[in-house]
Amino acid sequence: MRRYVATAACACALGLSSLTAVPSASADPQPAQAPAAGVYVVVLRPQPLASYDGHLRGLAATTPASGHRLRADSASARAYVRHLLAGQHRVLVALGDPGVLYSYTAAVDGFAAHLSSAQVTRVLSMNDVVSVEKSTKAHLDSAGAIHRRRAGSSVSPAAHVPPQAGRGEVVAVIDSGIWPRNPSFAGVPASRAVIRRTYPGFSGRCRTGEAWGSSLCNAKVVAAQYFLKGFGRDNLAAVDYPSARDGNGHGSHTAASAAGNAGVDAQIDGQDFGHISGAAPGAALAIYKACWTAPDPSQDGCTTADTLKAIDTAVGDGVDVISYSVSATGSAADPIERAFANAARAGVFVAASAGDGGPGAATVSHHGPSVTTVAAATSDAFRGSVVLGDGERLSGSMVSGRTVARTRLVDAADAPAPGATRRRAALCYPGALSARAVSAAVVVCERGGIARVGKSETVSQAGGAAMVLVNRGPGPTDADIHAVPTVQVSSSAGHAIRSYLRSHHRDATAALEPSSTSKAAATGVAGFSARGPDPAGPADVLKPDVAAPGVGIVSAASPPADDGRLWDIASGTSMAAPQVAGLAADVMAVHPKWSTAAVKSALMTTARPLPGAGALAQGAGEVDLRRARDPGLVYDRSPTGQLNLASVSIGDLVARRTVVRRVTNVAARSETYTARVSGLPGLVASVSPSTLTLPPGASRTFALTVLAGRGARYERFVGGTLTWSGSLGHRVTSPVVVRPSYVGAPQDVHVVGSGGRTTVTAHAGVTGTLATAVLGPVAGRRTSLLLTPGRLTSRDPTRTVTSWSREYSVRPGTAALRFEVSAAAGHDVDLYLYRRHRLVSSAVSPASHEQLTLPDPRPGRYAVYVDAVDVRSSSTRIPAELTAWTLPRAARSTRLTADGRQAVTGGRAFSVTVGWSGLDARRRWFAELRYRHSAAVTYLTVN
DSSP states (O other): OOOOOOOOOOOOOTTSOOEEEEEOTTOSOBOOOOOOOEEEEEEESSOOTTTOOSOSTTOOOOSOOTTOOOOTTSHHHHHHHHHHHHHHHHHHHHTTOOEEEEEEOSSSSEEEEEEOHHHHHHHHTOTTEEEEEEOOEEOBOOSSOTTTOOOSOOBOSSTTOOTTTTTTOEEEEEESOBOTTSGGGOOOOOOHHHHHHHSTTOOOOBOOBTTBOGGGOOSSEEEEEEOOTTTOGGGOOTTSOSSSBOSSSHHHHHHHHHHOOSSEEEEETTEEEEEEOOSSTTSEEEEEEOOBOOSSGGGOBEEHHHHHHHHHHHHHHTOSEEEEOBOOOOOTTOHHHHHHHHHHHTTOEEEEEOOSOTTSSSOOOOOOTTSEEEEEEEEOOSEEEEEETTSOEEEEEOOOOOOEEEEEEEEGGGOBOTTOOHHHHHTTOTTOBOHHHHTTSEEEEESBSBOHHHHHHHHHHTTOSEEEEEOSSSSOOOOOOOSSOEEEEOHHHHHHHHHHHHHHGGGOEEEEEEOSOSOOOEEEEOTTSOOSSOSSSOTTSOSOOEEEEOSSEEEEOOGGGTTTOSEEEEOSHHHHHHHHHHHHHHHHHHOTTOOHHHHHHHHHHTOBOOTTOOHHHHTTOBOOHHHHTOOSEEOOOOTTSOOOOSSEEEEEEOSEEEEEEEEEEOSSSOEEEEEEEEEOTTEEEEEESSEEEEOTTOEEEEEEEEEEOTTOOTTSOEEEEEEEEETTSOEEEEEEEEEEOSEEOOSEEEEOSSSEEEEEEEEESSSEEEEEEEEEEEEOEEEEEEEOOOOOOTTOGGGSOOSEEEEEEEEETEEEEEEEEEEOTTOEEEEEEEETTEEEEEEOSSSSEEEEEEESOOSEEEEEEEEEEOSSOTTSOEEEEEEEEEEETTOOOTTEEEOOEEEEOTTSEEEEEEEEOSOOTTSOEEEEEEETTOSOEEEEEEO
């Protein structure tokens, strides 16, 4: 079985500058280097414990029934594990018994091992191997390490949550461990036997390590393990611990947010932040530390080998929920995403961070439909004001609860210390302020240059009483924990303050006043929160799924990493995901028989849409625990295996599309529901049937049909909602996003001969007159190859045994690049295209012919790799031929013509006649047919 790599091609739109590609001076094919030795994760074909269905004679199924935990310690599971390990052993023996770090059996079947270059080449050619990925380092999804950068208005991770919420559930947190002495993790002593009786089927253990004894596990922290072999103990910073103890602070923060104890008093630098609670305070925590701190902060992170083992162990232990605030690679072969899909089969709910790469489009992580991907919501809590001497009040972000009485107001730029420049003083660099000038004053500092909290430390050291931090341009204000009371204001407010200073100079005064409340509702989606559409997944799966508070979250910290604090404020999708994990645990506690799909549906269809943010930023909206417990209808897992998501995304609507979904009544009474579609400007949507009457437990399918109306906004996503309103008060709302297209056309047309005519049939998304144009043709450049069998490691092709590579320099003005490779029938060849060592497109299948096209490529240097996989005769050199075309946007020729304009009707087919003449039949030609205003392109190849 082969791994398949998804193509990530650029969108082709009219009006983009065309590009011209020419082979570089070193364009002759060169043998690629051998793969680097290192730690590799090898995934094998057999089903793991989580999804094994019992198809093998003598080995009973191990995937658990609905509402039950995976029992990795059962007799049937132990027998099946022996079967999996025997298969792994055969592979390892064939490789010469390399050093194994981990064996995986619960969430995937495979292993992580130190492999030499030759062993990587060998394992890539084995039939039972699904994927071979080098263990790489991912990072924690927070907008800054807790102890290095604090941002945002501050809120408790879960206000108004019942103390018993989530009782009976086990939430696994895969992160950097916890600080066990934090009150959020306090619990009465509990033996392993007591824990097993309390959580039947759970088999997690408490592993001892540095500064972690078995007594640190209790009735709250029921398991604690750590996984360091992939990261390497030699790479560990002195401040971290080879144990489940947290040396970073991130893991403590996420664990307490997910399932920390209720009613815990939090204080930071003497300021009272009230009672805080995890989202599921009644649930137990199982800690799986797989993220580590290095001496160089840029080397902090979580390796694939370690995090996969943490997931595999958690699933095997029988946890109910996984909280995962770690970035994703986006690779279709990513073993982490594969493990999550299998975990869902075993009834384990997975909440993962959307990533902090926003606000750009197509930046979201964790594309799997079985994962609940979480965006970060903002709030307006912890506000404060600067009150100028003339009475003008300017609002901003402020954490401090201390009022600063009216006192002198000083512009830091006017108070440089001896030897300091005005610029360094304005930015409040350490030592840049004159103590005489700013003593007991409110100091106006400008943002930039150094960390925000470093500026208040400068003011404090110079004797200042307070600080006003002014943004230099557009952007949010951040309520940090500062050394002196601080209000951060917008750039426009900063202009008003400086205008006041200029007019009053020595007489200028100001007071700082905190707001009267520290709690506020969510107000939008954070700028850093990653957005859809998903760059790695299908266009018809909406990501992210939901949002949760992720800006300025007060939660547990690790004192050694955080200036001795037990609590701190942090921002990121890392802080949002664990709250959804906790809320899922609560829903599962109330409804133990529900599937993970039903739980996800309940969280989505009861969410509250956030103002000013579309579904590609927030998914269904901010989760609402009170409503999620009683959603009325759920979009449960389809019995046919088809996607049955609680959202609808149509990435390419040509006139009309029908989407089928299935809903199930999970309420205790029969109810009649009526459908309503709102939003979707320019589109017409209908639901059939539009009314459903469902008794308890009954299911029914319906069809949502969307068609482009006269005012459709083409080639861009528009959003709306589908709501089922129940006769007993339930409201079941799904986000709907649709991108209408002008034309739906075939991507490729192949014709033969030096001259002739062909008809291209397409479908119109609009009614009117459609203009078409052709570019080309251009002749291809052929290269004969002799390929050495092996498999390319897609993340680092320069260190992989692959057959040939070729570089191209792409200049502005190119409409498309195309590469095509062919070998004799029965051989397997693949194509990969990289720009600056990053994979931009690929064509991977078991076929002997592959083709990839990159429309409107960005200028720069590209490398195409041709890879051969031949398990029948791995020592045989395989003859093949590579053909490359570069199509300039300016390419026009009378040898290729097409119908210029014609009337089309939306939803109906139309035809374009293309003719060609005078082409050299000994060469292969490439051209493209473009449709005005549309992103659709038809590529023509003439042989």
